[in-house]
Amino acid sequence: MMNGYLVCKDASLSLLCGKDGSTEKFLDEVINSYLCLLRITMEVFSTHFIAKIKNDGVESVDRWYQKADIFSMQYLLVPVHDYGLHWALLVVSLKECKMMYYDSQKGNDGLIYCELLKDYLSRQSILRRKEVIDWTTWNIITVMTLIVGFKYRLRK
Template identity: 30%
Template sequence: WLNDEVINFYMSLLTERSEKRSGVLPATYAINTFFVPRLLQAGHAGIKRWTRKVDLFSKDIIPVPVHCNGVHWCMAIIHLRNKTIRYYDSKGKPNRPVLDALEKYLREESIFKPKKQFDTSDFVIESVQNIPRQLDGSDCGIFSCMFAEYITCDVPITFTQSEMLYFRKKMALEIVDGEL
């Protein structure tokens, strides 16, 4: 099991790697695990200050971890360059409320930064079904982090459940080193 602190730290490593490898990897800004619950509870007004120091619209990819019912991790990915908002659940369950909230958030955030209406009408917004599935009850956090890892590296998602122990050890080393 991964807790929110581990997920948040790993998300910060994705953001830092993007900054260090600017021009090589997609520009990435990872959101923390508290974002979606607050967004669903209070809307844009409840979280508009959370990104005041970053222009999300200058980024290519925005990974957004989602903790479902306090027991299962999923990953939403706002991919501005590809014009998609996708939800990745290793158990295969869709989550339209999160997708709709993220789309609405982008439109509302654009009013403040960059102060022009952001059009999502040509975005593909979907829960992705053709992705690796978890076969146990404890690897959802690893799956979610790896969905973000692969997408922020611009590589196809090709891993399987059998690689989770390797990824768990790899993530532990990266967290100890403080670098991906």
């Protein structure tokens, strides 16, 4: 960090990018690694989680988090690679009964992903706790803008 900037060398930044060298797209492995650092009071889901549910159904991810006590967590973070174009984030606050979809590029309708996650949580609640989630008490919010305060400067 120098004068409020995160300083990255070209070589370091290129490790975060795809094979084409584009600095606009981060590899999913980088996103997954960073999210692992946040696993203190929250469960951070894989970047492939929502896509797997969307493509193969909610049953296809039953075993992915079977050892995690997801219903005791304060937050659930679910990254979404919106049609492979950009990243968005679903944040679930179980204690507040709130689901928020953050999309910085005003991409796809986040309610689609919220519904997929509701299906997963409903199924897991029945399987694990033998309880039905009353979704009528929940706030489902799509936040279509997100101000990111991250700035970097390339240094050779």
